[in-house]
Amino acid sequence: MTGNLLDPIVLCFIVGLTAGLLKSDLKLPDQLYETLSIYLLFAIGLKGGVELANASLGAVILPTIATITLGVVIPILAYNLLRRLGRFERTDAAAIAAHYGSVSAVTYAVVLSFLIQADIAYEPYVAVLLVVLEVPAIAVGILIARMRASKGSMKWGPLLHEVFLGKSIYLLVGGLLVGYLSGPQKIESVTPLFFGLFKGALALFLLEMGIITSRRLADLKKTGPFLVGFGIVMPIISGILGTLLGAASGLSLGGTTVLATLAASASYIAAPAAMRMALPKANPTLYLTASLGITFPFNIIIGIPVYHWMSSAIHGFGG
Amino acid sequence: MTGNLLDPIVLCFIVGLTAGLLKSDLKLPDQLYETLSIYLLFAIGLKGGVELANASLGAVILPTIATITLGVVIPILAYNLLRRLGRFERTDAAAIAAHYGSVSAVTYAVVLSFLIQADIAYEPYVAVLLVVLEVPAIAVGILIARMRASKGSMKWGPLLHEVFLGKSIYLLVGGLLVGYLSGPQKIESVTPLFFGLFKGALALFLLEMGIITSRRLADLKKTGPFLVGFGIVMPIISGILGTLLGAASGLSLGGTTVLATLAASASYIAAPAAMRMALPKANPTLYLTASLGITFPFNIIIGIPVYHWMSSAIHGFGG
Amino acid sequence: MTGNLLDPIVLCFIVGLTAGLLKSDLKLPDQLYETLSIYLLFAIGLKGGVELANASLGAVILPTIATITLGVVIPILAYNLLRRLGRFERTDAAAIAAHYGSVSAVTYAVVLSFLIQADIAYEPYVAVLLVVLEVPAIAVGILIARMRASKGSMKWGPLLHEVFLGKSIYLLVGGLLVGYLSGPQKIESVTPLFFGLFKGALALFLLEMGIITSRRLADLKKTGPFLVGFGIVMPIISGILGTLLGAASGLSLGGTTVLATLAASASYIAAPAAMRMALPKANPTLYLTASLGITFPFNIIIGIPVYHWMSSAIHGFGG
Amino acid sequence: MELKKKRIVTIVAESILETSIIKDLKRLGSKGYTIVDARGEGARGVRSGDWDQNRNIIIQTICSEQTAHLIMDFLYDQYYDDYAIISYSAEIEVHRENKF
Amino acid sequence: MELKKKRIVTIVAESILETSIIKDLKRLGSKGYTIVDARGEGARGVRSGDWDQNRNIIIQTICSEQTAHLIMDFLYDQYYDDYAIISYSAEIEVHRENKF
Amino acid sequence: MELKKKRIVTIVAESILETSIIKDLKRLGSKGYTIVDARGEGARGVRSGDWDQNRNIIIQTICSEQTAHLIMDFLYDQYYDDYAIISYSAEIEVHRENKF
Numbered sequence A, B, C: 001m002t003g004n005l006l007d008p009i010v011l012c013f014i015v016g017l018t019a020g021l022l023k024s025d026l027k028l029p030d031q032l033y034e035t036l037s038i039y040l041l042f043a044i045g046l047k048g049g050v051e052l053a054n055a056s057l058g059a060v061i062l063p064t065i066a067t068i069t070l071g072v073v074i075p076i077l078a079y080n081l082l083r084r085l086g087r088f089e090r091t092d093a094a095a096i097a098a099h100y101g102s103v104s105a106v107t108y109a110v111v112l113s114f115l116i117q118a119d120i121a122y123e124p125y126v127a128v129l130l131v132v133l134e135v136p137a138i139a140v141g142i143l144i145a146r147m148r149a150s151k152g153s154m155k156w157g158p159l160l161h162e163v164f165l166g167k168s169i170y171l172l173v174g175g176l177l178v179g180y181l182s183g184p185q186k187i188e189s190v191t192p193l194f195f196g197l198f199k200g201a202l203a204l205f206l207l208e209m210g211i212i213t214s215r216r217l218a219d220l221k222k223t224g225p226f227l228v229g230f231g232i233v234m235p236i237i238s239g240i241l242g243t244l245l246g247a248a249s250g251l252s253l254g255g256t257t258v259l260a261t262l263a264a265s266a267s268y269i270a271a272p273a274a275m276r277m278a279l280p281k282a283n284p285t286l287y288l289t290a291s292l293g294i295t296f297p298f299n300i301i302i303g304i305p306v307y308h309w310m311s312s313a314i315h316g317f318g319g
Numbered sequence D, E, F: 001m002e003l004k005k006k007r008i009v010t011i012v013a014e015s016i017l018e019t020s021i022i023k024d025l026k027r028l029g030s031k032g033y034t035i036v037d038a039r040g041e042g043a044r045g046v047r048s049g050d051w052d053q054n055r056n057i058i059i060q061t062i063c064s065e066q067t068a069h070l071i072m073d074f075l076y077d078q079y080y081d082d083y084a085i086i087s088y089s090a091e092i093e094v095h096r097e098n099k100f
């Protein structure tokens, strides 16, 4: 916990958060934000692709199934919580649910660096799980919202295009391919930029994320207390599901921690863009505040150590 | 070939190209594009300047003469092909010819990394040839277009200013000087940024170039089939000329490959800017599509291995 | 001297300066400028924070007092020179004085790299002196200008906010905290970006600063000869004061050189922003031209070696 | 040389609408447009442009009085309920009236 | 659908004034604004936007004739003497007249 | 305080023309200008602003009716044949009429 709190990337997030809360005029150039998020997504893919070389296809199957299951179960669960307990409108509930079913690549990057710091090994193909988990929940969310929605049937074409060719997934998959095809030798010439600087770039990005998060916190009064609770309870529930399915599908302690974190993380790139297109009536303030304002910081600061603890528990129990 | 195809920088170019062709919304921030191109030009100069320390002035003379010759012969050759076979208007033909006589610094960077990968040595002063080859063709192109052009005599002042003080040449020369004057010891403090990250930055830049290239491809229908053929045949011809003059002027296998690639490469920074100013009547769609849409990808993916093969042939033959 | 002149970062500054004077169209993207200045400020703080670990609180006290003294004495001195000899209006004189009392973080970065190059040791807490020296002079400058200024009493609130939460100080202090709390081990994961690339980034930034400086030189005719003299004499005087107080407060040769340089440097981030808010009637052309157009280049190229020489003299004398 | 009267329609909208609005403009008869990145504030809160989901763009198109009216009405029906968007129309003078 | 006449006030000013001008606009009754980064030149010299101290911004606000007049006059008194700033007002047509 | 009528000329052109258009404006009597980076589409195709050769800029200058006319005509003769460029003129109201 405190160990995690004293990690430079977490500290950078807090520095950014504080800057925003204190209304400092500190502001990263918007194109730097874009550059860093492109860099991080591509580098994550690249790293995953290189590691993939040492992965046996067979080993990937079970965890992938587990991951897809999470991608379908979590949004349905989230939707029902939001509707029944939270009394949210169908569209809003569905849109929020989609965010929690999908993933945050940055949270994934933070959990990996957490594991490396603690040097805990993880399966070489976890990046695949990241990619796999990004999409299904978005589809589920939209389907839920559309069920017996009077207003004309929707066009899936542009939406699928938006999702699969959107910045987020395209860069992850592109990176995976480049990394996999180049292989460990040839990739070396580009590693100083894409691997060597990775953690520093992550720190800088989290500084900016801190500022952005602080802005979202201002919207909390609009969104009400239930969403705050949901933003903390939901990732814990998803984290538990992720831990169980991770262990069940034979993932190591590290791999289980990663899957738990992926399950617990909420998307803030792919999902918001898709929801804005497919469910324009859903109020962005709700899903953005929940995902970015509450769940993201919760996972970075508290969640990850907790999911690691859960995984240790189940693995200690298992073995 | 496949070796080259599996190099991360080439793969990045293909990923970018595909993104564009699939109409992904992936788009690098425009200021990142500018930053990378400034960085690459300056780093290329810097590296050249440091290497220059180990070069003897005498050795540079012959290759320089060979290079200037290429800078004059290639545009004249290109012009006649475009006029006689392509039936292009004088101004358009002259403008396109200027691009093919001049050079692409990025293509130069790619051939160097190709040689380093294959660890083939090259002369320490090749960066000088890059600079030398950039200008003459631009002047030749303009002269051709202006010959007995009725409409008033042109102002060379602003144009020379534009060319010699334009971003491209100024950064290359500036880098050369800084690298040369600092020397191998003092430069070390800045090498992590300018040399260590170079290939990674090149990969990122090529990702963006891929996107830009894909846009140009859309213009192919406007420009017609001849230009497509020209964009592939012309670099091969120039590559052959470069190989011959390179070997003749006593360059090593590596140096010959570099000169051949320089000859084959078409400018897309200095030349377009100069043409837009000096020959406003020339249609930019033509020269940009040829240079960026066809010749650039051809050189990156296929050309460089071919020019290397040519040079090996002639050197095998020679010795 | 020539040694310093051949340092890549100084050469980069000169290349930028020349680009501007020759009216090259070279121009770094504005967001790159912002990114680099954010990066440099944060990295400076980070480095200082890590070094701080090895500092004993007791040792910091005397030098801090010396530094605050400089922050109060220098602006008063500068103000009187500008009023009595320069015949400047009260507000203009006060605003310029505030700039010379405050500091330039980039100049600080250059002197550190100068010392490292010459491998001269310096106290681990010099970054604290940088932060400490930034603020007082700004307050002093404003107080001087406000003394018996008829027009209503000013609001200090927003101003203090502007100064302490302004980009410059917030990033330095934020970096200090992150560096100090993470400590030497945990910080390692981010050092490739924040320490490894530091000097290269500094070189790139100085290239841009050279361009900006060249623009300011154009204003010299407006500002008149006195300000030129002041921009060179004032840093020398401050440098002497810094040397004396540095040695007196028991700083080493390196530490004294740093304090002398801090004293001699003129602010161009915190002070201009604060002056524009607090003393809108002060003419920015005057303080920006003096600080950026004259003193900054003077310190980078000539000043630092001179202050180092001064410090050596006094330490030679002392011991 | 004499100048001709035309209308310019200016749209400020969240950046995610860019491609779809451009399609609309072309379909409604606009022959061109100019886009600038922007930030702002309105009924839907502050859009400070510092990350993907809160960027605005300004789209301007010069067209005939009638096309301008079509565009204004279409945007009103299509986007006003669900998105952060405003638009307004103004009178301008140009050469080459047939170009627009 | 019928369009209603409103005014748009455009302010070009040095970027350091952003927060304070926004405060002013709200106080004077504007319900929103749009901002774009800019550069330029005028009586106070070239402001090329390449570093903190010489950036400009363009702030636009759509409002009633009367508010427009208030804003123009206020800016004149408050900033014109000391800062690089200009402002102008123009007529435009909008839907949703109550929004502005 | 009373507002005075002036004209604002807006030019959208490929960015390479920046320096030369600025020279023209000054020669024709404009006392200042404001520039914003832009992208767009028109008769000469899409100019998406993602690299050097396809950036646009928007240049605006406030001036007298007569200067506005001079500028519009000059641009027409000088650039319209060869470059991606449009320009238009509109009526605005300002304080400090002598400034413009």
Ligand SMILES: Nc1ncnc2c1ncn2[C@@H]1O[C@H](COP(=O)(O)O)[C@@H](O)[C@H]1O
Pocket: D012, D013, D039, D040, D041, D042, D043, D044, D045, D046, D047, D056, D083, D084, D085, D086, E030, E031, E032, E033, E034, E035, E060, E061, E062, E063, E100
């Ligand atoms: N009164 C106004 N004047 C100028 N721009 C406005 C105004 N109201 C809204 N906007 C712009 O339009 C965007 C969407 O407005 P809204 O839907 O009211 O949030 C805002 O983010 C502003 O950029």
Ligand SMILES: Nc1ncnc2c1ncn2[C@@H]1O[C@H](COP(=O)(O)O)[C@@H](O)[C@H]1O
Pocket: E012, E013, E039, E040, E041, E042, E043, E044, E045, E046, E047, E056, E083, E084, E085, E086, F030, F031, F032, F033, F034, F035, F060, F061, F062, F063, F100
């Ligand atoms: N005549 C003008 N037309 C358009 N913009 C102007 C004009 N005069 C000044 N500006 C803009 O307003 C800013 C401040 O003007 P000034 O206070 O005259 O220096 C300049 O930097 C320009 O961006």
Ligand SMILES: Nc1ncnc2c1ncn2[C@@H]1O[C@H](COP(=O)(O)O)[C@@H](O)[C@H]1O
Pocket: D030, D031, D032, D033, D034, D035, D060, D061, D062, D063, D100, F012, F013, F039, F040, F041, F042, F043, F044, F045, F046, F047, F056, F083, F084, F085, F086
């Ligand atoms: N009808 C229009 N409305 C707004 N902007 C336009 C229009 N037509 C052209 N433009 C802008 O002017 C630039 C040059 O136009 P063109 O010469 O027609 O390609 C385009 O890239 C657009 O940015």
Ligand code: NA
Pocket: A074, A099, A100, A101, A102, A103, A104, A238, A262, A263, A264, A265, A266, A267
């Ligand atoms: Na999730």
Ligand code: NA
Pocket: B074, B099, B100, B101, B102, B103, B104, B238, B262, B263, B264, B265, B266, B267
């Ligand atoms: Na060539």
Ligand code: NA
Pocket: C074, C099, C100, C101, C102, C103, C104, C238, C262, C263, C264, C265, C266, C267
């Ligand atoms: Na000082």
